[in-house]
Amino acid sequence: MFLKTRLGTWTGFGAAAIVLFGLAPLLLSGFRLGLLAQFICYAIVAVGIGLAWGRGGMLTLGQGVFFGMGAYLMAMHLKMADAEFRNGPGAVPDFMELAGIRELPAYWAPFSSPAFTIAMILLLPTAFAVLLGLAVFKRRVKGAYFAILSQALAGAFAILLIGQQSLGGFNGLSRFQYFFGFTLADPVNQQMLYFIAAGVLLAVVAIALQLRRSRYGELLVAVRDAEERVRFLGYDAANVKVVAYAVAALFASVAGAVFVPVVGIISPASIGIVPSIMFILGVAIGGRASLVGPVVGALAVAWAQTALSEQFPSAWTYAQGLLFIAIIALLPGGIASVFKRFPTKRTPVEAAA
Amino acid sequence: ACGTRAGEETAATESCVDTSGDTVKVGSLNSLSGTMAISETTVRDAIALAVKEINAAGGVQGKTVEIVAEDGASEPTVFAEKAEKLIREDCVAAVFGGWTSASRKAMLPVFEDNDSLLYYPVQYEGLEASENIFYTGATTNQQIIPALDYLAETGVESIYLVGSDYVFPRTANAIINAYAEAHGIEVLGEDYVTLGSTEFSTIVNQVKSAGADAVFNTLNGDSNVAFFREYANVGLTAEDMPVMSVSIAEEEVGGIGVENIEGQLAAWNYYQTVDSPANTAFVEAFKAEYGADRVTSDPMEAAYTSVYLWAATVEKAGSFAVADVQAAADGVSFESPEGTVVIDGDTHHVTKTARIGEIRADGLLYTVWESEGPIEPDPFLEGYDWAAGLGDTE
Amino acid sequence: MDLLVGQLFTGLSTGSILLLAALGLSLTYGQMGVINMAHGEFIMAGCYTAYVVQQAVGDAGASLLIALPVGFLVGGAMGLVLETLLIRRLYHRPLDTLLVTFGVGLILQQVARDVFGAPAVNVAVPEALRGGVDLLGVTVPKTRLFIMALAVVSVAAVTLVLRFTPAGRRIRAVVGNRDLAETAGISSRRVDAGTFFIGSGLAGVAGVALTLIGSTSPTTGQSYLVDAFLVVVAGGMGRIKGAVVAAVALGALQAVFETYSTASLAKVGVFLVIVVFLQLRPQGLFTLRTRSLA
Amino acid sequence: MNTALSCKHIEVDFDGFKAVSGVDLELARGEVHFLIGPNGAGKTTLVDAITGLAKYSGSVVKDGEELRGKKVHHIARRGIGRTFQTAQVFDNLTVAQNLDIAAGAGRSPWTLLRRRRHLPQNVVDTMARIGLADHADTPAGVLAHGQKQWLEIGMLLVGDADVLLLDEPIAGMGHDERETTGRLLHDIAADRAVAVVEHDMDFMRAFASRVTVLHAGAVLASGSVDEVSNDPRVQEVYLGTAKEAADAATA
Amino acid sequence: MLRLRDLTCGYGRSAVVHGIDLEIGADEVVSVMGHNGAGKTTLLRAVVGLIPAMRGTVEFADPSGNWTDVTRKPTNKRVKSGMAYVPQGQQCFAHLTAGENLRLVADGRRNGKALVDSQLDLFPALRPLLARQAGLLSGGQRQQLAIARALITEPRLLILDEPTEGIQPNVVAEIEATVVDLAKRGGLSVLLVEQHLGFALQAASRYYVLRSGRVASTGDTGAEAQTRVREAMAI
Ligand SMILES: Nc1ncnc2c1ncn2[C@@H]1O[C@H](COP(=O)(O)OP(=O)(O)OP(=O)(O)O)[C@@H](O)[C@H]1O
Ligand SMILES: Nc1ncnc2c1ncn2[C@@H]1O[C@H](COP(=O)(O)OP(=O)(O)OP(=O)(O)O)[C@@H](O)[C@H]1O
Ligand SMILES: NC(N)=O
Ligand SMILES: [Mg+2]
Numbered sequence A: 001m002f003l004k005t006r007l008g009t010w011t012g013f014g015a016a017a018i019v020l021f022g023l024a025p026l027l028l029s030g031f032r033l034g035l036l037a038q039f040i041c042y043a044i045v046a047v048g049i050g051l052a053w054g055r056g057g058m059l060t061l062g063q064g065v066f067f068g069m070g071a072y073l074m075a076m077h078l079k080m081a082d083a084e085f086r087n088g089p090g091a092v093p094d095f096m097e098l099a100g101i102r103e104l105p106a107y108w109a110p111f112s113s114p115a116f117t118i119a120m121i122l123l124l125p126t127a128f129a130v131l132l133g134l135a136v137f138k139r140r141v142k143g144a145y146f147a148i149l150s151q152a153l154a155g156a157f158a159i160l161l162i163g164q165q166s167l168g169g170f171n172g173l174s175r176f177q178y179f180f181g182f183t184l185a186d187p188v189n190q191q192m193l194y195f196i197a198a199g200v201l202l203a204v205v206a207i208a209l210q211l212r213r214s215r216y217g218e219l220l221v222a223v224r225d226a227e228e229r230v231r232f233l234g235y236d237a238a239n240v241k242v243v244a245y246a247v248a249a250l251f252a253s254v255a256g257a258v259f260v261p262v263v264g265i266i267s268p269a270s271i272g273i274v275p276s277i278m279f280i281l282g283v284a285i286g287g288r289a290s291l292v293g294p295v296v297g298a299l300a301v302a303w304a305q306t307a308l309s310e311q312f313p314s315a316w317t318y319a320q321g322l323l324f325i326a327i328i329a330l331l332p333g334g335i336a337s338v339f340k341r342f343p344t345k346r347t348p349v350e351a352a353a
Numbered sequence B: 001a002c003g004t005r006a007g008e009e010t011a012a013t014e015s016c017v018d019t020s021g022d023t024v025k026v027g028s029l030n031s032l033s034g035t036m037a038i039s040e041t042t043v044r045d046a047i048a049l050a051v052k053e054i055n056a057a058g059g060v061q062g063k064t065v066e067i068v069a070e071d072g073a074s075e076p077t078v079f080a081e082k083a084e085k086l087i088r089e090d091c092v093a094a095v096f097g098g099w100t101s102a103s104r105k106a107m108l109p110v111f112e113d114n115d116s117l118l119y120y121p122v123q124y125e126g127l128e129a130s131e132n133i134f135y136t137g138a139t140t141n142q143q144i145i146p147a148l149d150y151l152a153e154t155g156v157e158s159i160y161l162v163g164s165d166y167v168f169p170r171t172a173n174a175i176i177n178a179y180a181e182a183h184g185i186e187v188l189g190e191d192y193v194t195l196g197s198t199e200f201s202t203i204v205n206q207v208k209s210a211g212a213d214a215v216f217n218t219l220n221g222d223s224n225v226a227f228f229r230e231y232a233n234v235g236l237t238a239e240d241m242p243v244m245s246v247s248i249a250e251e252e253v254g255g256i257g258v259e260n261i262e263g264q265l266a267a268w269n270y271y272q273t274v275d276s277p278a279n280t281a282f283v284e285a286f287k288a289e290y291g292a293d294r295v296t297s298d299p300m301e302a303a304y305t306s307v308y309l310w311a312a313t314v315e316k317a318g319s320f321a322v323a324d325v326q327a328a329a330d331g332v333s334f335e336s337p338e339g340t341v342v343i344d345g346d347t348h349h350v351t352k353t354a355r356i357g358e359i360r361a362d363g364l365l366y367t368v369w370e371s372e373g374p375i376e377p378d379p380f381l382e383g384y385d386w387a388a389g390l391g392d393t394e
Numbered sequence C: 001m002d003l004l005v006g007q008l009f010t011g012l013s014t015g016s017i018l019l020l021a022a023l024g025l026s027l028t029y030g031q032m033g034v035i036n037m038a039h040g041e042f043i044m045a046g047c048y049t050a051y052v053v054q055q056a057v058g059d060a061g062a063s064l065l066i067a068l069p070v071g072f073l074v075g076g077a078m079g080l081v082l083e084t085l086l087i088r089r090l091y092h093r094p095l096d097t098l099l100v101t102f103g104v105g106l107i108l109q110q111v112a113r114d115v116f117g118a119p120a121v122n123v124a125v126p127e128a129l130r131g132g133v134d135l136l137g138v139t140v141p142k143t144r145l146f147i148m149a150l151a152v153v154s155v156a157a158v159t160l161v162l163r164f165t166p167a168g169r170r171i172r173a174v175v176g177n178r179d180l181a182e183t184a185g186i187s188s189r190r191v192d193a194g195t196f197f198i199g200s201g202l203a204g205v206a207g208v209a210l211t212l213i214g215s216t217s218p219t220t221g222q223s224y225l226v227d228a229f230l231v232v233v234a235g236g237m238g239r240i241k242g243a244v245v246a247a248v249a250l251g252a253l254q255a256v257f258e259t260y261s262t263a264s265l266a267k268v269g270v271f272l273v274i275v276v277f278l279q280l281r282p283q284g285l286f287t288l289r290t291r292s293l294a
Numbered sequence D: 001m002n003t004a005l006s007c008k009h010i011e012v013d014f015d016g017f018k019a020v021s022g023v024d025l026e027l028a029r030g031e032v033h034f035l036i037g038p039n040g041a042g043k044t045t046l047v048d049a050i051t052g053l054a055k056y057s058g059s060v061v062k063d064g065e066e067l068r069g070k071k072v073h074h075i076a077r078r079g080i081g082r083t084f085q086t087a088q089v090f091d092n093l094t095v096a097q098n099l100d101i102a103a104g105a106g107r108s109p110w111t112l113l114r115r116r117r118h119l120p121q122n123v124v125d126t127m128a129r130i131g132l133a134d135h136a137d138t139p140a141g142v143l144a145h146g147q148k149q150w151l152e153i154g155m156l157l158v159g160d161a162d163v164l165l166l167d168e169p170i171a172g173m174g175h176d177e178r179e180t181t182g183r184l185l186h187d188i189a190a191d192r193a194v195a196v197v198e199h200d201m202d203f204m205r206a207f208a209s210r211v212t213v214l215h216a217g218a219v220l221a222s223g224s225v226d227e228v229s230n231d232p233r234v235q236e237v238y239l240g241t242a243k244e245a246a247d248a249a250t251a
Numbered sequence E: 001m002l003r004l005r006d007l008t009c010g011y012g013r014s015a016v017v018h019g020i021d022l023e024i025g026a027d028e029v030v031s032v033m034g035h036n037g038a039g040k041t042t043l044l045r046a047v048v049g050l051i052p053a054m055r056g057t058v059e060f061a062d063p064s065g066n067w068t069d070v071t072r073k074p075t076n077k078r079v080k081s082g083m084a085y086v087p088q089g090q091q092c093f094a095h096l097t098a099g100e101n102l103r104l105v106a107d108g109r110r111n112g113k114a115l116v117d118s119q120l121d122l123f124p125a126l127r128p129l130l131a132r133q134a135g136l137l138s139g140g141q142r143q144q145l146a147i148a149r150a151l152i153t154e155p156r157l158l159i160l161d162e163p164t165e166g167i168q169p170n171v172v173a174e175i176e177a178t179v180v181d182l183a184k185r186g187g188l189s190v191l192l193v194e195q196h197l198g199f200a201l202q203a204a205s206r207y208y209v210l211r212s213g214r215v216a217s218t219g220d221t222g223a224e225a226q227t228r229v230r231e232a233m234a235i
């Protein structure tokens, strides 16, 4: 409600900026700030899921795929840059030697260019999402079908990557030295990465907000609630869905790209079925239909996982499991619903799918 | 304000290890949840046992060792995160743990950037040597090459390779292929399955029709159960086509069912049945601590040993400081359950005795062949002509 | 020729394993719309049931026969508890069931770890099922023949119950329209609970049978889950017939891909085939049409 | 006659069962064309076929363009709108938003991505026309049954449909709403073709310009209200005996 | 037969129907009228228990005439004790055949087969459709199926929500005749929600008009009923 007014919007963004850019760096140790940067990456993915699932009704159980694409694309650039810094142009990244690869694979070469890399991070996952989305939505695969299919996609993608020795296989890509010329080991630069992550989060939320308030946002809800009806009004419902799906993919990709320098590794273990479900859980727990719910949920889930596992290293999965069950079963609207005061009017229940 | 750029020297992060009191903290970082928990919980137990014994004997430098345990959750990113937490928040003097190479590679930059120490206890694919890691499991020339030597000695002329699809099996098989070519052994097939896969009918049928003299098995974890059952069911036996495994230890035999695997071979540095006073003491202590039904295995022994090696190095250096420990490491030795192990200061690996074991009806492995004394570590296989080109990384 | 026959059997046998894992899902997911991520853990519970029974009975043959019905009851009971405590509240939010049951699955895994230990345990194969049978020049393990037979029996039983018994009609009625079923004098709660019991019980049976070929550890079951869901999706929600065809087709596909490439690429190949297939038949192989616009 | 839509020899086959077999139908602007016939005669199926929901053979031509084989949303863009036997509106959106969406097929991506500053004039006008002006900000989900039907009709109007196919638009309405709806239909039919599927004979008598009777998938009779009501075959299969028909009329 | 006291119900937290008092005697036909959205369906749903009562009670007489409070009983129990409900909108079990739709309710009844047969005599149009999937039937076909399904439960109280909506005129006439006939035969009370004034007043002995969820008018369906009802419904 509050966010509906223009003043409210600016106040909200202002407060978030103060917390993210002022308070957090002041109060948190370098290590914790790094963790927060990592969690923020999850939150960026969550904003996209909130759009695709909360607004568009598409339960994308495979966001790990797009997250992974962005992450791997960025990681490829970082590995190339490291190799070139050490051994000059055309050098082979260190891990390839392990896999017995002596020649730089052709598809790696362009990634020595930062501009090319960033373009790919923005375009490749989005284009893939558009293609897949068209294939799936035009044929009206939806609901649980789509959910299961996207989950299988995440599984297949992870398996595919494990088999690619020229992308580090099971180990993935790690051991990055520099980020666009800056030494990653330097705490000052690590803080800079945090600021980048926080900035991207605010930008992504702003984009999502604009989409929600636009006519497109209304159309998306219409498609969610009565897809067939929308067709009879002359819209191609599939295109409407594809846009939200592609935006969600783009957000996930950007998140993955930021994640890599922050965390220092990307491997198939971070993008398969289970990580993809974790992305969803944050959104569900925060409240999928609201704008900030997914952000809060993603941060809360990641934080709770870390805190619980530090406290109870061998039994924390109980607590984690119970948390998911309790919140989703008892708070259908997620955490966000707690803050909604008494509804002014009868509002029909938000559609589940 | 921007920080250091490429090429500039970065100021090393200050270590926060506090040795002023009468305790010193170490980290124990293993997967206690997720798919790898099945193996890694045993390593956690071995580390705890060693720490307990060391404390009972007066600690290190007179200080009681205190374990901070963390769960790596079978995810490399979590390993990296927890390692950093142990170093920067808990200020541990050293960390023990890790299993998959993926987890080690994820932790490596963390230990290097924060200039701290990791003791990694699992056999691995070699081709690595970090100043900040001590590798107490076997590298390839202490496990895979002896296993191949053994097969060659027993007259094997053709082999079939079956492995899980990740780095260790792939690297191992690259070495095996090079070895085979140099020694006139024919490789009849090379198959990979996804980690955790239980579907082996196609592969086993292909193995059977290929008719190799032996199978070299680099499967990891649960897949072994399905593989060996299928293997036995299509009528393949250890007599007509033995399987040499490098990831099956005492723990796994129980799950596979000894009836399915009896007579098959394994290559390790340690078995519970190794006959030495140090091992008798170790096995007894372990069973007393965790129950008579528990077994000991190679990674557990290496983890146990790694704690002692760290303690011995600290004593020798007279300091917990990373630089001092690194400087003092060369030549530090320990009378471990597998025999004497000595740290090689250049590579941070240790000398290890290679053993081929046979699985017997009681579910334990018995040494059928043993290297003549401990083998010097050679992670880059520099001492093997046929391996030229496999390991010239650095 | 040999290879072809071999692939055929492999496909059939992989298919029947998939089918056994998916059959319960085609009830709970296909019929009731519950995306039960803990289904894999119910399978795992079946595995451990076989283990416990074998520890108690000793003889592997007898214990297998005992464990099959016991596994059904154990799986069923777990399903019943899940249904009553949680899923009952979520029927109008099908996608949320996925998340809640995922949490349940995490807990069940940890329970197994704490009760039975993290390492895998061994369930011995009965003497009668050891070894293989030579069929048309290939060796087919007896365990796999047993699983095929069990899959056939289970499918037949489920189909007969759903098609021809009053209970089956009730299940299909409640699935179709909960409120309307109530007004037809049917207790939708009891029917839901019953359906879930059967679906979960089938997971337990699958678990018992799968100990014959795979391992028994806390994470067993997870590996079957995604494939099982794919079977239900490709077959068409709620269609047993579809699940059968899809399971066998996927099994054969996997076997063929594996022969000509690696097993991991085979998984990717199977996924691609499903996406392409859904282009042709978006609602799966067999669909039930209605005239609603949903 | 100003023909808006012309259907020739439509046949719909459901796995061997011919729900519609060889129907010819012309809809003209300025007319409220009633489509009646026994339950299961194929009325809804015919509408499904025209709007692209059911596969058929034959031909549907609007303004010289063949529509067979076109996708649902393409047919809708060509000015063919329909409502459903049970009202289908967007429950979570307000009345104004519902209408705005309906008005907007073919908006440019740029327009779509911006916020709606004010309601388009035709949305405002239509809201008044369908009697929902006071409900602009009411979520459609809480509207009464009849109001939803009106909203659906309104959505077709703002979308500039000039062929309206309404499947039982007054089902569940009270007497007065029926009157209102009837007048609304007459009013909008001035420059459009309106086809109404209905079983309410009073309503038909009051508002039909032309009637086509379907039976068993085929056209049984067609003509003015009187011609059709007096057709004995129609009485037999649909209206009931003359006496019953009369009863129904007085009811 | 049925007695509602101060019944209040709705959806979520908001009430749609407020404090309704209503009574139906044995063998009595009562119709409820009102604009769309007046709350008729909501009221019926509360009577059969598909939505809970927020306030007030629903009482239902058992065969020996004693009142039992069924306010908290689940729908299926109410149905078993003799209520039958034909919901608005021609609902059926779409994935079952028409025949299975009927057998479903006949299952477990001693004379199940005979009951099904007697309904097929009442609605002969259903006979050729028995093997068809019910979800594919036309609206009118489904409505006949729904009424038949309700009657198979041998109800003492039949609750009909706009039973003639969407039905072809000659079948409407049949349904009307059937309802009047059933009521005359005795042993059955009917609660009828109907928009057709003619039918509603002809079939019933008493009527209620709802407006905005409240009773706006009630009385016998005597001579002046038409005008009183029209008045109550206007505005
Ligand atoms: N998808 C389908 N598959 C098979 N049969 C169908 C399908 N859709 C409709 N039918 C059948 O086609 C016939 C025509 O149905 P339709 O709904 O068009 O009738 P209608 O004239 O609209 O009837 P009503 O007035 O009752 O709404 C019916 O017998 C129906 O059972
Ligand atoms: N599921 C629901 N959730 C919220 N509100 C509802 C729901 N169903 C109906 N309503 C609202 O309750 C009110 C009464 O609806 P109800 O269906 O009882 O009316 P009715 O008298 O049966 O009308 P009709 O003649 O159109 O069938 C309406 O305002 C309607 O919008
Ligand atoms: N190092 C291994 N075995 O992954
Ligand atoms: Mg119709």
Ligand SMILES: [Mg+2]
Pocket (backbone or CB within 6 Å): E040, E041, E042, E088, E161
């Ligand atoms: Mg109603």
